[in-house]
Amino acid sequence: MAETIRLIFHWLTAYFGGGLHWLLFLASVIVLFFLGEASKKRQILAYYCAGILFLYFFPLTAWIIMKACIGTDTYWRMFWLLPVTPVIAYALVLLVRRAEERGAREGLAALFACILAVIVTGSCIYGKGQFLPGNRFKLNGDMMAVCQFLEEYNTDEEIYAAVPPEFVSSIRQYDANIKQPYGRYGPEEWQPLQQQIEYVYKQNPADFFGLTAACKSLGINYIIFPHSEEASAAFAADGYTLAGNVGVYGIFHNPACGTEDDNQSQEEI
Amino acid sequence: MSMIISAILAVIVFLIVPALIGMLANAFRRKKHFSMALFLVSGYGVLFAFFELLVLPFIYLKLPFTLMVWIYSIPVTLLSLFSLYLHRHVLLGKLRGIPAVLKGLPWCAYLAAALILLQALTAAVRMHVDDDDAFYVATATTTVETNTIFQYDAYTGLPYEELPSRYVLSPFPVWNAMMSTLTGLHPAIVAHTVMPAFYIPLAYAALFLLASWLFEKSRINAWLLIFFAALIQIFSFYSIYTGGTFLLVRIWQGKAFLANVLLPAILYFCIRAMNQRKPARTDWLLLAAMLGASCMVSSMGIMLAPIAVGVMGIVMYLTHKKLRILGYGAACCGVNLICAAVYILIR
Secondary structure, three states: OHHHHHHHHHHHHHHHOOOOHHHHHHHHHHHHHHOOOOOHHHHHHHHHHHHHHHHHHOHHHHHHHHHHHHOOOOHHHHHHHOOHHHHHHHHHHHHHHHHHHHOHHHHHHHHHHHHHHHHHHOEOOOOOOOEOOOOOOOOOHHHHHHHHHHHHHOOOOOEEEEOOHHHHOOHHHHOOOEEOOOOOOOHHHOOHHHHHHHHHHHOOOOOHHHHHHHHHHHOOOEEEEEOOHHHHHHHHHOOOEEEEEEOOEEEEEOOOOOOHHHHHHHHHO | OHHHHHHHHHHHHHHHHHHHHHHHHHOOOOOOOOOHHHHHHHHHHHHHHHHHHHHHHHHHHOOOHHHHHHHHHHHHHHHHHHHHHHOHHHHHHHHHOHHHHHHHOOHHHHHHHHHHHHHHHHHHHOEOOOOOHHHHHHHHHHHHHHOOOOOEOOOOOOEOOOOOHHHHOOOHHHHHHHHHHHHOOOHHHHHHHHHHHHHHHHHHHHHHHHHHHHOOOOHHHHHHHHHHHHHHHHOEOOOOOOHHHHHHHHOOOHHHHHHHHHHHHHHHHHHHHHOOOOOOHHHHHHHHHHHHHHHHHOHHHHHHHHHHHHHHHHHHHHHHOOHHHHHHHHHHOHHHHHHHHHHHHHO
16 A cells, blocks of 8 residues: 555656646636636536546555556556646636736736746746657658668568667668567567677677677578678678668678578577 | 648548548537537547447458458548538538638637647657657558558567557557558658647647537637647646647657547547436437547557546536436446456456
8 A cells, every 4th residue: 555655646746746737737626616606617627626636646546546457657647637738727717817807907917927827837848859850751861771771672582680779669660671679678578689689789899799690590681780891891701791881880681591591500500 | 742642631531531520420419519629529539439449350350451441441431421411501601601700719719729830830840759659650650561450560570479468459550550541651751740730739629629618608718728728738848748748749649649639528528428417319429439539549548538437427426416427428438348358358
């Protein structure tokens, strides 16, 4: 139970902690309950919010929802059930209208005060992590160039490629014909060979032999790796010859990989 | 040229078809009310619920994706054309009346529209890198390229050893794949550019329904509410979890659609169905469609949407003292309950 209560407050802080919109929301719910004549609509909205807050905060319901419904790590999504935005907006409209009853100037002052309150208590989303894209797909341009090279260079084989970490999440968004040994989630979910490949990409200096050995065992026929003379020589010695360069990346191809003969030879090794 | 054709097709499949289906869904109510926001939101609810019921057998029977697109498109096209025919006089009249409506809008409507347009344009023009796309967009691309549904792992491209239980009941990425096929655009373009342009205004359409209910007799107040709502969403980046953050940076993901379009819409349709002496059967059906749609967009919707209906049901029961409200409310959650049971079985 203590853990459930800890999680309730952990996710509350994580969701609302960076600003004061929660304060606006609570004030708005109070406005709905108590401002002016009791309206049935206002009551419905206020009681609904109270019901969701009860479900969220009451340890037993919280425990049931965490364990049986939406999970512990995503318990914060319960706040999506709270109509935070419409309730705050509704209360602000009521306040502006109430001020307007005293006069147009008061109404205008209330409007600006409300706008200011929203701005000061929140945090603007723009300018944080958004930028102009380099292409209409809104994906990594280098990755797209590599995919285009592969599609032109490779005509008859299935493409099974080891790719740098910066391509792992995006390459199959652009071209689903390209297979890769592992996806987005962390090394703990992967098999040892996949872990080895990921490790070499992050290693400095890189263990090229370790990479090619793991790629051969998995039948990977393409390796995309930052190009250097040393990498070219090491990969070529192990059967992965340079097919071409795209930007800083070298594309190394081993046509023997993935064939039955190759798999047989791997078993013999 | 092909981009222009794709843009026209996008307007048809993202805007015109849902609006026509929504008009048809609301055509059988005794209390007629022309509201484009209502038509669009209910149209999406009906289309998504239909899509959910259609796709699940395709996934389990491993049928081809293109066959699913055909089976979806034929009835939807026919129903849209039927709706167009049925409402041709109303639509013509409303189209002619647009200049007068625009002239009569209050000042805050223009402010709200400007903020919403700014948000939609910013999301469509700028980019934000989100690693969740490694599944959502890659699933759509994989679906289009392989002509299969959930048979290949989106992360690696290798065949699934077992179905991804967390996602398989909520095939929103397959919807993206279908939109990509119908518009001729790459799934990444559909997700990152087209969907934000249509879905951000749609989120405000859902809020406008609530605003219109709250201020039934005052359009100006309803628009003022939307203006404040648009402002609040822009300033809701106090954490990465908020509905506003999901709306403005990744609305093409099913969970963002759930939080910003469907959950507010479910609240509205709950109120519409439950807060009447004699609710129309259409209202309950539309609520059921919204709940089915919530299953389609996100596995979280399977669970969260019934919680919303349950809480609102209890509030309405306490208000009206009619047990029927709880019974009908529970019946509307049928698809969610089935999906939840299947999820527990396959996870």
